[in-house]
Amino acid sequence: MFLPFYVPGREALRIVIVGGGYSGLSALVTIREYRPDAEIVLVDPRPYHLKITHLHESFRRPLADFKVPFATLAKRFNFHHITAELKFDDAELKQWQSDRVITVGQDQIGFDYLLIATGAGFKKLAKSSRIIDLDEFIEKSGPDLLEENLAATGASDPWITAVGGGATGIQYLFEIANFVRERRIPCRLRLVDSEHGVLTQFDAKLGQYVQARMADLGIEHVPGSFFRTQEADHVVLEATETGELSELDSHLTLLFVGKSASVRLHANFFGQVTVDGEALDRVFTAGDCSYYRSLGSNAMTAQSAVRKGKLVARNILRHSGLVKLLEPYLHRDLGYVISMGPQDSVGWVALERNVVGGFPATVVKEIVEAQYDLLLAGIDTYVL
Numbered sequence: 317m318f319l320p321f322y323v324p325g326r327e328a329l330r331i332v333i334v335g336g337g338y339s340g341l342s343a344l345v346t347i348r349e350y351r352p353d354a355e356i357v358l359v360d361p362r363p364y365h366l367k368i369t370h371l372h373e374s375f376r377r378p379l380a381d382f383k384v385p386f387a388t389l390a391k392r393f394n395f396h397h398i399t400a401e402l403k404f405d406d407a408e409l410k411q412w413q414s415d416r417v418i419t420v421g422q423d424q425i426g427f428d429y430l431l432i433a434t435g436a437g438f439k440k441l442a443k444s445s446r447i448i449d450l451d452e453f454i455e456k457s458g459p460d461l462l463e464e465n466l467a468a469t470g471a472s473d474p475w476i477t478a479v480g481g482g483a484t485g486i487q488y489l490f491e492i493a494n495f496v497r498e499r500r501i502p503c504r505l506r507l508v509d510s511e512h513g514v515l516t517q518f519d520a521k522l523g524q525y526v527q528a529r530m531a532d533l534g535i536e537h538v539p540g541s542f543f544r545t546q547e548a549d550h551v552v553l554e555a556t557e558t559g560e561l562s563e564l565d566s567h568l569t570l571l572f573v574g575k576s577a578s579v580r581l582h583a584n585f586f587g588q589v590t591v592d593g594e595a596l597d598r599v600f601t602a603g604d605c606s607y608y609r610s611l612g613s614n615a616m617t618a619q620s621a622v623r624k625g626k627l628v629a630r631n632i633l634r635h636s637g638l639v640k641l642l643e644p645y646l647h648r649d650l651g652y653v654i655s656m657g658p659q660d661s662v663g664w665v666a667l668e669r670n671v672v673g674g675f676p677a678t679v680v681k682e683i684v685e686a687q688y689d690l691l692l693a694g695i696d697t698y699v700l
């Protein structure tokens with residue numbers, strides 16, 4: 317394969333990637349494409365790569381389909397996986413840059429380049445036995461989790477309160493609505509959100525479409541309210557504007573309150589981490605944990621994560637080569653589609669005001685997901 321401005325040197329190349337999500341793996345596959353001889357170590361506490369953009373589909377597909385064992389990928393792409401969670405701060409990053417060694421457990425691992433791609437994690441709220449959050453949906457399939465928790469309520473026609481009208485909350489809400497209808501599970505659904513509409517980060521037409529479908533399906537919408545707590549048979553809410561507390565019947569709460577923004581590393585145009593204004597030329601970052609000072613998209617999306625991962629891989633290769641000319645990050649998001657159960661979706665393509673809905677939007681989403689599956693199979697079809 318030919319990579320512009322990459323003239324490989326003779327030296328061996330040792331790369332450590334911390335985090336095997338969308339960005340870490342996209343970088344790994346790209347490096348392997350151009351340097352079959354590179355020594356690559358992946359550090360990740362999970363035994364599998366989680367295709368988290370599919371997680372809500374566990375209501376209709378086995379959860380195992382979205383967990384690709386690192387052991388399988390290690391055979392395909394020839395890398396060594398170490399099961400560990402790496403903790404670090406700015407001082408540590410500077411130390412790693414100068415020593416070119418990281419300590420993982422008892423092991424000292426030398427590297428020429430380090431990539432940090434640890435994602436963003438989810439916001440955590442205090443939990444009780446009547447509350448489910450995304451961490452639990454990673455461990456157990458949607459149907460098992462929902463049915464067990466509904467049975468535990470003992471209610472004959474329970475209320476389920478979903479909290480969070482962002483993309484993840486909406487995707488789960490429609491999957492659950494479809495699932496309980498198909499299985500004829502008696503229950504009522506409600507969405508609570510602090511905003512006044514749903515999907516407020518997108519063009520207003522997306523939210524309008526979703527709210528119309530929610531009304532068709534009889535899903536209650538409670539906007540302008542913070543979730544406070546779920547008791548045995550009711551939920552406590554706080555009005556965002558007045559602070560007034562209120563109670564509504566509820567037997568189970570599902571939390572989809574968004575990502576934690578606590579671990580964003582700053583990086584320059586090329587994906588190299590900056591600490592105190594200084595670029596660490598051997599330490600790169602990509603994905604949700606990174607914020608690039610550049611014209612490209614810093615959205616916390618799989619699309620940006622893949623593009624940043626591929627860009628830092630190309631820049632690591634170029635930096636290791638004879639011509640150290642790096643490429644700036646300029647990727648703009650090409651669209652975003654939110655699934656609304658198996659048959660419906662809504663989103664935008666090319667320009668944010670180009671709204672697509674229904675079956676065509678579902679097809680767009682499936683094409684995007686298939687492209688990522690091809691990358692994991694070693695077939696890179698990304699042109700942009």
Ligand SMILES: Cc1cc2nc3c(=O)[nH]c(=O)nc-3n(C[C@H](O)[C@H](O)[C@H](O)COP(=O)(O)OP(=O)(O)OC[C@H]3O[C@@H](n4cnc5c(N)ncnc54)[C@H](O)[C@@H]3O)c2cc1C
Nearest residue numbers: 335337338339369401402434435603604616617618619621
């Ligand atoms: C339910 C859901 C649906 C989504 N749907 C879409 C969608 O349809 N389209 C879209 O564009 N985006 C979607 N997103 C967002 C998308 O999944 C993220 O933007 C994307 O996963 C970010 O990739 P990443 O590589 O930065 O992080 P991740 O994919 O989260 O991977 C991070 C990896 O780092 C590992 N890790 C974490 N901490 C450490 C540590 N300290 N040391 C070592 N390893 C660590 C984790 O185990 C994980 O494997 C969705 C997110 C969710 C939660």
